[in-house]
Amino acid sequence: MYFAWLGFYTSAMVYPAVFGSILYTFTENDQTSRDICCVVFAIFNVIWSTLFLEEWKRRGAEFAYKWGTLDTPAESIEEPRPQFRRVSPVTNAEEFYYPPWKRLVFQCLVSLPVCIICLSFVFLAMLGCFELQEFVLSIKELPRIVRFLPKIVLAIIVTVCDEVYKKIAYWLNDMGKY
Numbered sequence: 001m002y003f004a005w006l007g008f009y010t011s012a013m014v015y016p017a018v019f020g021s022i023l024y025t026f027t028e029n030d031q032t033s034r035d036i037c038c039v040v041f042a043i044f045n046v047i048w049s050t051l052f053l054e055e056w057k058r059r060g061a062e063f064a065y066k067w068g069t070l071d072t073p074a075e076s077i078e079e080p081r082p083q084f085r086r087v088s089p090v091t092n093a094e095e096f097y098y099p100p101w102k103r104l105v106f107q108c109l110v111s112l113p114v115c116i117i118c119l120s121f122v123f124l125a126m127l128g129c130f131e132l133q134e135f136v137l138s139i140k141e142l143p144r145i146v147r148f149l150p151k152i153v154l155a156i157i158v159t160v161c162d163e164v165y166k167k168i169a170y171w172l173n174d175m176g177k178y
Helices: 002-012 014-026 031-066 100-138 144-176
Strands: 085-087 094-096
Touching (some): 002 014, 100 144
Antiparallel strands (some): 085 094
16 A cells, blocks of 8 residues: 555646746746745645545555555455574463564674665765755856656655665565564
8 A cells, every 4th residue: 555655646747846847947037036936836736735645545445445455454364474483481381472583683793784875875875966956056157847857866866766775675575474
């Protein structure tokens, strides 16, 4: 459901992006014009977010119905893995168990370093795009459209990182279950 929401959210962000770009293109350089555009964009975002939430309620209910998770308890959706079964030393009944120390070792030695590396890369890429933005803005002779280049580069980096990080997240999730 999370990834369905993420895809829906990403698609829905096209509307504010297009509207904001149009506003930015037609905004004059004086303070009053900028203030008016900020207010107009804020009102647009309030309306857009309301419509987005209502549409997601409908879409989420549709997915829940289609995937058979509507009013279904979470424990009945996925069968627990058989390799984690053991006989309880207290009740002598079969229970699901995974040693906490194994999970902690994996979290500390694999998950945490991978997350730190991913966050560091995104942070450095963002700083690089900010520096590129400053460089582009310092050259007064460039056409206005070229000033969007750092934002386009950042958008491409974010899109690529989203796909790579999704694969890393699946891998970490699968490994963390063992």
